[in-house]
Amino acid sequence: MTDSTVLPADRLPGTPAGTPPVRLGIHGSPDLAAAIIRAAGRDASEVELVGYEVGDPFRGLRAGELDVMIVKYGLEEPDLAVSRPVALDPRAVIVGAHHPLATHASVSVEELAAYEGFRCPGAFPEYVWDEVVPPRTPKGRRIRRAYEMGTVKGLMGTLSGTDAVHLTFQSLEAIAPARMKVIPIVDLPPAPVSLAWLRDPGPAAHTARFIADAENGSTAR
Template sequence: MTDRTTLPPDGFPGTPPVRLGIHGSPDLAAAIIRAAGRDESEADLVGYDVADPFRGLRAKELDVMIVKYGLREPDLAVSRPVAVDPRAVIVGAHHPLATHASVSVEELAAYEGFRCPGAFPQYVWDEVVPPRTPKGRRIRRAYDMGTVKGLMGTLSGTDAVHLTFQSLEAIAPPQTKVIPISDLPPAPVALAWLRDPEPGAHTARFIEDAENGSTV
C-alpha cells in the first residue's frame, strides 16, 4: 500500500466516497467500515452480480469490493483479511433441517445445492460449496444460481440447500431459515481492487484503515 504519510486527509471538500462493491447483506460492509474507524457516509455500497463479480472493478465503476477466500485473478490485488464471515446454510422454512440449531456439512450432502454461477471463479465456488464433505460425500450441485430473489424462491419451493455465510441472515426472507454450519470454518473476508491503475489516495487509505481495523 501507499505510505500513509503521502496521503491527503480524508473528508476534505471534494473527496468522493469510496465505491465499495458488495453482494448480499450490507451489514458485513458496515461492520468493516466501522472497524476501519470510518463513517458509513464515506462509502457508497454498490451491489455486484455473482455471475460476473469483477465486472464493476474492471469497468472502473467500483474502487474496491468485498471478496471471500483467496483470489487468483492476475489483474486484481487483495488486502489482508479484514473480517471473517461464519458459514451457514439457507433452507426453506418447510425444510427438514429448518428447526435445527446448527447442521453438519455431512447432513447437507443429502440435499441438492447450487451450481457455480456464470463467470464466478470455480476455484472460489469450491470453497463456498465444497465438491465433497470431509468424509467424502459428494455435494450435488443441481440448481442454477441466479439473482438473490430467484435463489430465495428456489429455496422456499424445494428442498434445496444453499451453503453460504451467516451475513446473509440480514436479508433472508421469512419463508427461509439461516442455520449455522458447525463443521466448516469461517470464510476470510478481504478487499480487492485493480492493480492497474493503482487506487486513488482516498481508496488506498480506506483499504489500509480496513486492514488496520481488522481483528482477524
C-alpha cells in the first residue's frame, strides 16, 4: 500500500538558504540511501543519515527525531504516509563463512528452508517480516524462524557461530564483515524501497521537496 500526498517538485516552493538537512532514517548500509539521494539530484550535505533499530523502527519518526525514513514493502501504519517506490533492493541471504552454502554464487529460497532463520524483532510489523522472511517457500516448505533478531552485531555473532541464515537484501553487502558471505537469492523478487513520514502534521516543505525529487528520480521502474 502506498499513500503519496507530496506535491510534485515543480509545485513546491524553493528551499531557502539555511534550511536544515533532511533527517533520513536508515537501517543497515548507507549505500542504498546514498543512491536514492543521488537519483534525487541532491547533494549528500542536504541529507543527514540517522540510523534506526529494526526492533522499534518507527520510534524516531513518531518522536520527531526523523523527518522521513527508508522502508521496504507496503506499510499499514495508520499514522504514516508512504511514497511511491524510489528504488529496488535485490534479495540476498547472509551466512557465516563456514556455512555449507557460503561458496555458492547464488541460492534458491528452497535451499534456505533447510536452515533456521530469524524471528520478527520487537515492534517490527509482522506483516512486513512475512515479506522479508516468508513463512513458506513458493513450493510450500516452511522457513523456520528459530533465532532472536536483535542488533546487527548480535545478528552477525549468531551467523558466525551457527548454520543460521538471514534472508535480507543485497544492500547489506556493504556493511557485512569479512567473515560473512552475502549471496543473491534467485527466486525472490527485489524489495520495493519507499520513503515514509508522519501523516500528521505532514512533511515540512524542504522534506516534501526531497520526497518528490526521490520519486521523480526513482530507479524502481
